[in-house]
Amino acid sequence: MKRYDIVVIGSGAGLMVLEEALNRGMKCALVEKEKVGGTCLTKGCIPSKMLVYPADFIREMERSKRFGINTRRPEIDWDTISKNMWEQINFHKKIESNLLDMPNLTLYKGAAAFSGLDELVIRYEDNRPEDRICGDKFIIAAGARSLTPFFPGLEETGYVTSETFFGEKFPPKPWNSLVIIGGGAISMEFAHIFSAFGTKVTIIARSGRLLNKEEEEISQFVTKQFTGSGIQVLTDSTVLAVSKDWNKKFVTVENRLTKEKVTVACEEIFVASGVQSNGDTLSLENTEVEVDEKGWIRTNSYLETSQKNIWALGDINGKYQFRHKANYEALILSHNLFKDTKKEVSYDVVPWTIFTHPQVAHVGMTEKEVKEKGILYKTAKNYYSEVVGGIAMGYRKRDEDNGFIKIIVGQDKKILGVHIVGPQAAILLQPFVYLMNQGYQCGKNAADCTGKKGIEGLRKLCPQMGTYEPISNSMVIHPSLNELTAWVFEKLEG
Numbered sequence: 001m002k003r004y005d006i007v008v009i010g011s012g013a014g015l016m017v018l019e020e021a022l023n024r025g026m027k028c029a030l031v032e033k034e035k036v037g038g039t040c041l042t043k044g045c046i047p048s049k050m051l052v053y054p055a056d057f058i059r060e061m062e063r064s065k066r067f068g069i070n071t072r073r074p075e076i077d078w079d080t081i082s083k084n085m086w087e088q089i090n091f092h093k094k095i096e097s098n099l100l101d102m103p104n105l106t107l108y109k110g111a112a113a114f115s116g117l118d119e120l121v122i123r124y125e126d127n128r129p130e131d132r133i134c135g136d137k138f139i140i141a142a143g144a145r146s147l148t149p150f151f152p153g154l155e156e157t158g159y160v161t162s163e164t165f166f167g168e169k170f171p172p173k174p175w176n177s178l179v180i181i182g183g184g185a186i187s188m189e190f191a192h193i194f195s196a197f198g199t200k201v202t203i204i205a206r207s208g209r210l211l212n213k214e215e216e217e218i219s220q221f222v223t224k225q226f227t228g229s230g231i232q233v234l235t236d237s238t239v240l241a242v243s244k245d246w247n248k249k250f251v252t253v254e255n256r257l258t259k260e261k262v263t264v265a266c267e268e269i270f271v272a273s274g275v276q277s278n279g280d281t282l283s284l285e286n287t288e289v290e291v292d293e294k295g296w297i298r299t300n301s302y303l304e305t306s307q308k309n310i311w312a313l314g315d316i317n318g319k320y321q322f323r324h325k326a327n328y329e330a331l332i333l334s335h336n337l338f339k340d341t342k343k344e345v346s347y348d349v350v351p352w353t354i355f356t357h358p359q360v361a362h363v364g365m366t367e368k369e370v371k372e373k374g375i376l377y378k379t380a381k382n383y384y385s386e387v388v389g390g391i392a393m394g395y396r397k398r399d400e401d402n403g404f405i406k407i408i409v410g411q412d413k414k415i416l417g418v419h420i421v422g423p424q425a426a427i428l429l430q431p432f433v434y435l436m437n438q439g440y441q442c443g444k445n446a447a448d449c450t451g452k453k454g455i456e457g458l459r460k461l462c463p464q465m466g467t468y469e470p471i472s473n474s475m476v477i478h479p480s481l482n483e484l485t486a487w488v489f490e491k492l493e494g
């Protein structure tokens, strides 16, 4: 049986650890059952954003008359949009061929499952004989996949998920009508994309509001924008049945509160109701790796699992399923595996953006979370219509799409949460992430930096750390949208 120094399962963020191991001359194996590059490249962040940008552009053209530019309804060149998207996905071929040329690396294009504490069996779709390999260290970076709940009639009717959309069910042209089941990130981004391309979109969400991890007022704001652009939103809804006739599909839902039933007809159904762990494909019962009640692999702050030669990172640990979080963990794990010291992960400052129109960006706690923790806090809001950058874009005080930033800060001026809805929200949010992380590395090893132990010692030396003071003491480029996020602090009362 072939033995490797490091075996990586999954070629998304797992590739980053693999690269570090190869740079150190280690003998490595990579096992990947699908396209090399993982979800983000082949069926997630990257191809979806190739569709989001043209959709944003359409929505911006629609509102351009506000600042004096009249346009006609743009014509959608689906072939070009799709071509650009597939070019990104097809990058997986180049990555694969580069990996095949790497000395010290064996790429196994099959599905890995543990057959012992340090052994894997690799099975192939084309019925080639299985391979068996063993290793000193295993990195599980096998991600997650769509979770499709049981709805009567769904399987017989047929549907798409993000996997099949970026695969065999990619439509030859935008659908005429689409029902999306789910009210989270995937649902909202696809609703934005297809509604901008002219599809009649209906969102069916089980919860009481869309984007229920966001500030309530941001959920409401986005929902209003969506309904204003013609998207039908059914919240508090349970799918009762799915069916089809010769050219249409039907989804019957019941409102949990009113018990009212409606049937929505559509050309296609997109299920985006969350994800499940790929841990169940790995025969973890043959290891000592523990999973939680939902099947996510338990990892500690060093990304160690409960078995000493196995580590896990990315979506499969169930924590904040974003590619930037997986990348961050891959860097920390590479450090822990290949350097003499150990670093801990911290999930105190995990940002994200939902790429809808308007964009939604989030870091830190919501107001509700701060309240629940009993922290004394203040909040303030600033609207796009209050800065020249926003006014020039056509935003006025009473406009329904006049987005805003909402900040939540502690009594000690520490930034606790920042929430932005509107143009360029992701870019505007990022500086807050840096500020909130100020002193992070030092804080973990405060004794090295200051001679005093712990983050509290460090903050005594530098009370400004993690506060918003660097923003309020800085010049802000005028007139730019940065004024939206800098001047909000002037609105804090008390």
Ligand SMILES: Cc1cc2nc3c(=O)[nH]c(=O)nc-3n(C[C@H](O)[C@H](O)[C@H](O)COP(=O)(O)OP(=O)(O)OC[C@H]3O[C@@H](n4cnc5c(N)ncnc54)[C@H](O)[C@@H]3O)c2cc1C
Pocket (backbone or CB within 6 Å): 009, 010, 011, 012, 013, 014, 031, 032, 033, 034, 035, 037, 038, 039, 040, 041, 043, 044, 045, 046, 048, 110, 111, 112, 113, 141, 142, 143, 144, 162, 186, 278, 281, 282, 313, 314, 315, 316, 321, 322, 323, 324, 325, 326, 355
């Ligand atoms: C439509 C969509 C849009 C998204 N947009 C964004 C975004 O804009 N920003 C963002 O930050 N995140 C986004 N995400 C989430 C992001 O894609 C994931 O958080 C990220 O890709 C997780 O990386 P990973 O390395 O943990 O897992 P993955 O990238 O999923 O890699 C896991 C790999 O393991 C392979 N694998 C699984 N089981 C086995 C097995 N038994 N044997 C061998 N191989 C196996 C899989 O085939 C896969 O290639 C999006 C996700 C989706 C679905």
Ligand SMILES: NC(=O)c1ccc[n+]([C@@H]2O[C@H](COP(=O)([O-])OP(=O)(O)OC[C@H]3O[C@@H](n4cnc5c(N)ncnc54)[C@H](O)[C@@H]3O)[C@@H](O)[C@H]2O)c1
Pocket (backbone or CB within 6 Å): 149, 181, 182, 183, 184, 185, 186, 187, 189, 204, 205, 206, 207, 211, 212, 237, 238, 239, 272, 273, 274, 275, 320, 321, 322, 352, 353, 354, 355
């Ligand atoms: N921009 C981004 O960063 C981005 C974009 C897309 C996806 N992602 C990631 O991909 C992952 C998967 O996204 P997702 O949108 O599938 O998951 P999600 O957890 O964000 O949302 C799932 C939604 O489906 C709803 N739901 C669950 N069961 C339902 C049912 N039976 N009927 C109706 N609604 C139901 C839930 O209430 C929730 O609103 C997320 O973890 C997300 O972080 C990130």
